[in-house]
Amino acid sequence: MSAHGDAGTPVTARAALFDLDGTLIDSEPRSRALWRRLFAGHGIECGEDMLAGFSGRRSREVIEEHLPRFGRHATADQVRQELTALNGEPDLPPVRLVPGADRLLERLRRYGVALAVVTSGGRTYADGHLTRCGIAGHFTTVVSAEDVTHGKPDPEGYLLACRRLGVAPGEAVVFEDSAAGLQAGRRAGARCFAVGQAARTPALRRLADRAVEDLAQAPVAGPTDTDASRRRTGTGTAG
Known part of the structure; x- marks a missing residue:
């Protein structure tokens, strides 16, 4: 094509x-800020190349891909709940x-x-x-x-x-x-x-x-x- x-x-x-x-x-500005906030809260570096790889994909799949970086006791459901909670914070860029x-x-x-x-x-x-x-x-x-x-x-x-x-x-x-x-x-x-x-x-x-x-x-x-x-x-x- x-x-x-x-x-x-x-x-x-x-x-x-x-x-x-x-x-x-x-x-996109809000999404990138949200992902950065999630990873930073766990001391995980999240650069532009990494963020670019999230585009167009379901959050569930992104979290499962990176789940080992959140620690041995972290579960995908827990991380998703944290992401959902962060999405409600008022200082994120508007859509x-x-x-x-x-x-x-x-x-x-x-x-x-x-x-x-x-x-x-x-x-x-x-x-x-x-x-x-x-x-x-x-x-x-x-x-x-x-x-x-x-x-x-x-x-x-x-x-x-x-x-x-x-x-x-x-x-x-x-x-x-x-x-x-x-x-x-x-x-x-x-x-x-x-x-x-x-x-x-x-x-x-x-x-x-x-x-x-x-x-x-x-x-x-x-x-x-x-x-x-x-x-x-x-x-x-x-x-």
Whole structure:
């Protein structure tokens, strides 16, 4: 797959599947601060390279991977409970909607595209942020960490979202900002857009069909987008 196609030619899709963190909401500063706080509380060094490896993955899998560093008596449940408690601290960076996300969601719904979120976060986390950012009502379904056995880069979450929406993966587009997420979308058989940091990173752009830094400009057309249909078939009239 290549991100070097004609960015102006719309991709027609019946469904659009969105990652949450870093794709729809700008939660990366908060997430990194939270992980640093967790590890620092146990005297564990946590650098940028290590944090980058957490992107797009479920917290459960990250904790299990690093559990031996928390001491011989630590359990994954205890560390997860500690992470949850830290997430409630008031001095963490705020979470905001990614610029352009609301305009893209409104446009896709207007043109008959079914929408879903596929996140590595938990259900309560996802629902809370979608509601606070005012976009929860756009989505037909949310696939969260509790809904799958295998997290990204496994395609299970995206395949489940397609089943819930009643569309084939080849009829869907995926929006992702991480390597794990783009790999999951590709393995599901969907067309992938690299967004956010991924759109600015050559190695991640190569995992996608397209790359867009501004979600509002994403060239996606829905089943009822007649203007896009005319552009693709060349039947539009010159003004």
